Amino acid sequence: DTEVTQTPKHLVMGMTNKKSLKCEQHMGHRAMYWYKQKAKKPPELMFVYSYEKLSINESVPSRFSPECPNSSLLNLHLHALQPEDSALYLCASSPLAGGTYEQYFGPGTRLTVT
Amino acid sequence: GESVGLHLPTLSVQEGDNSIINCAYSNSASDYFIWYKQESGKGPQFIIDIRSNMDKRQGQRVTVLLNKTVKHLSLQIAATQPGDSAVYFCAQNQAGTALIFGKGTTLSVSS
Numbered sequence: 001d002t003e004v005t006q007t008p009k010h011l012v013m014g015m016t017n018k019k020s021l022k023c024e025q026h027m028g029h030r031a032m033y034w035y036k037q038k039a040k041k042p043p044e045l046m047f048v049y050s051y052e053k054l055s056i057n058e059s060v061p062s063r064f065s066p067e068c069p070n071s072s073l074l075n076l077h078l079h080a081l082q083p084e085d086s087a088l089y090l091c092a093s094s095p096l097a098g099g100t101y102e103q104y105f106g107p108g109t110r111l112t113v114t
Numbered sequence: 115g116e117s118v119g120l121h122l123p124t125l126s127v128q129e130g131d132n133s134i135i136n137c138a139y140s141n142s143a144s145d146y147f148i149w150y151k152q153e154s155g156k157g158p159q160f161i162i163d164i165r166s167n168m169d170k171r172q173g174q175r176v177t178v179l180l181n182k183t184v185k186h187l188s189l190q191i192a193a194t195q196p197g198d199s200a201v202y203f204c205a206q207n208q209a210g211t212a213l214i215f216g217k218g219t220t221l222s223v224s225s
Contacts, residue, residue, distance in 0.1 A: 004157075
């Protein structure tokens with residue numbers, strides 16, 4: 001099974017809402033990632049988890065809060081977002097961190113902030 | 115700063131032609147490179163990768179070439195099909211941490 005799943009597929013939220021994005025993989029990968037992708041742009045790295053610990057935070061605003069409850073799950077908690085945060089949020093995993101392994105991507109969550 | 119870029123934002127080919135998508139990179143310390151395909155509404159899908167100790171790698175209908183001297187990466191797709199229409203991203207690893215993605219080339223295949 002080489003699948004990364006993400007829920008929900010689409011999310012519309014107001015600027016005062018709190019919501020969470022979920023990601024799951026069962027490949028035994030020990031590195032998991034959150035990316036943000038705007039239309040017609042490449043994915044931009046947000047966070048990297050290695051062995052369930054946050055190893056990279058690419059200066060992401062605190063209104064985005066990642067969580068890795070176990071080696072298969074990755075969450076992204078959203079609070080007080082801005083309209084410019086509307087984007088496709090992609091989760092990925094790889095056997096290990098370090099950028100020398102193929103990353104498997106999920107289908108993404110299309111987020112709209114109103 | 116470090117960057118990974120593509121020479122052309124769009125490429126249009128006829129079905130059956132061979133396609134070549136190019137990518138220039140700036141970080142000479144990178145030792146791992148990947149090509150991803152992203153179809154509309156989907157996440158990036160792995161196509162092929164190559165490590166810096168190689169200059170060529172072949173997959174099914176795809177070939178990746180790496181020229182470290184001029185820091186250039188290319189993806190060749192043989193006998194391009196309409197299903198190959200997508201955005202193609204090259205990516206390289208950065209300082210042993212994570213992948214940096216290039217700007218993307220949109221490939222359009224007409225039949």
